[in-house]
């Protein structure tokens with residue numbers, strides 16, 4: 001799904017607007033508020049796919065950025081204290097064809 | 109190539125800077141042409157261990173040794189130590205504080221994940237402190253093609 005569409009769908013704001021080399025599309029997402037969950041589950045994700053993944057989290061901290069950096073994920077969707085809620089945001093993304101990380105791993 | 113040794117300090121509860129060692133290690137390994145997969149594996153281990161020193165210990169020191177055929181990272185902190193290593197190594201077991209949980213830690217998955225990603229791991233602990241040594245073997249296929 002194109003990043004631009006994600007922004008519209010979730011009524012989200014992009015923070016790093018000037019990033020010509022950033023991915024423009026996300027293919028899968030992983031939702032968590034505990035970083036070790038992502039570090040445990042996503043470690044087997046091949047890096048070339050990893051770049052097209054998004055970390056969906058309510059944790060608006062440096063550590064969410066670090067976790068994404070370490071996992072080679074280029075997109076973080078912060079959903080704390082806003083509409084849509086994390087559950088709804090995930091549902092909307094899923095509906096639009098953004099896959100879960102497990103289905104991406106299975107396909108590989 | 110010779111081996112290089114880098115040392116860092118880790119401050120207790122300094123969650124804002126936690127992950128610096130992992131991030132710097134990641135960059136250094138990438139510069140040496142190591143593959144993204146390998147670098148990711150190493151930095152997951154470094155990051156989890158680094159966070160543990162920040163959130164569970166009174167502070168400590170890390171040394172990162174990069175040799176031709178391995179990278180070894182040793183984390184040494186000054187207490188309070190781990191009461192039961194067996195419990196600590198169990199998935200889901202955690203004594204993380206509210207502060208740590210609010211910052212995204214405390215799933216009890218860090219040490220089991222460190223074990224899973226590393227080639228060698230030993231963990232020793234007493235009231236005076238905890239030492240964790242992890243080693244990753246560098247083989248030809250750890251380099252970017």
Ligand SMILES: Nc1ncnc2c1ncn2[C@@H]1O[C@H](COP(=O)(O)OP(=O)(O)OP(=O)(O)O)[C@@H](O)[C@H]1O
Nearest residue numbers: 036160164189196202203213214215216217218219
């Ligand atoms: N350096 C340390 N000093 C003291 N206790 C530690 C240290 N590292 C780990 N522990 C203890 O071992 C437990 C398990 O550690 P582990 O990294 O597996 O999980 P966690 O840090 O609690 O949560 P997570 O890593 O999933 O965020 C910790 O909750 C803590 O009690």
Ligand SMILES: [Mg+2]
Nearest residue numbers: 156160218219
């Ligand atoms: Mg931990």
